[in-house]
Amino acid sequence: SHTYATANTYTVTLTVTDNRGGTDTIAHDVTVSGPTILAADTFGRTSTSGWGTAPTGGAWTVASGAANLTVAGGVGKMTLAKGVTRVASLTSVTALNSNTLLDVTVEQQPVGGGGLALVTARKSAGGEYRLRLSLNANNTVAVSITRVVGTTETVLGTVTATGVSTTSTLRARFQVQGTSTTTLTGSVWNASGSEPATPTITRTDSTASLQTAGSPALTGYLASTVSNGPITLDFDNLSVTSN
Helix, strand or coil: CCCCCCCCEEEEEEECCCCCCCEEEEEEEEEECCEEEEECCCCCCEEEECCCCCCCCCCCCEEECHHHHECCCCCEEEECCCCCEEEECCCCCCCCCEEEEEEEEEEECCCCCCEEEEEEEEEEEEEEEEEEEEEEECCCCCEEEEEEECCEEEEEEEECCCCCCCCEEEEEEEEEECCCCCCCCCCECCCCCCCCCCCEEEEEEHHHHCCCEEEEHHHHHHEECCCCCEEEEEEEEEEEEEC
16 A cells, blocks of 8 residues: 555556566556545635635635624634634535644733634534634643534543643644544644644544534634733634545
């Protein structure tokens, strides 16, 4: 077996040598397919209300407070007052199995409380799966995998990411795969470094209403105890591919 870096058509040659030194060769073209890009956004545009339209994935849908979501300087900005949640979704994209990668930067470190940056997969009428990054006031990052059904969010597991700080741009990967029992895998690391060989957290879930395709979404929240709000989260380099 051989792993190729990119999808393409490659010529594969097989040479057979017998025990007397005789050889023969045959060659065939092999077409290697890669994952399908469902959504991609590097925010290379300007918007003063909402995030506009991703180059791949369609228009961003903002639940409320569009003026608090802007695009400038090559990032999607989400400004959060204390106690406020903001959500942006790519509702024209649906997937059962997906691999989401993106960068998150906290422009101002929160004081007196923390904030959340959430990466959602399978957002539908049945609920959603989330990779939740808790951006703590002491600059550490707690990583949780949660499910949401109705108005109830259930934490499936939480770990503290090692060697990761909110003072750096964070890179997060959230992989969701399965049709009856879903495997949920999250990794978080400093964007200036390398992705860890072992995922930060992995959990499984078989909630019936979530075993269906749904949309990706990004969410921000700021605790009501934060004393130096509003706080702005910058999102960049979003990629959602089939898993």
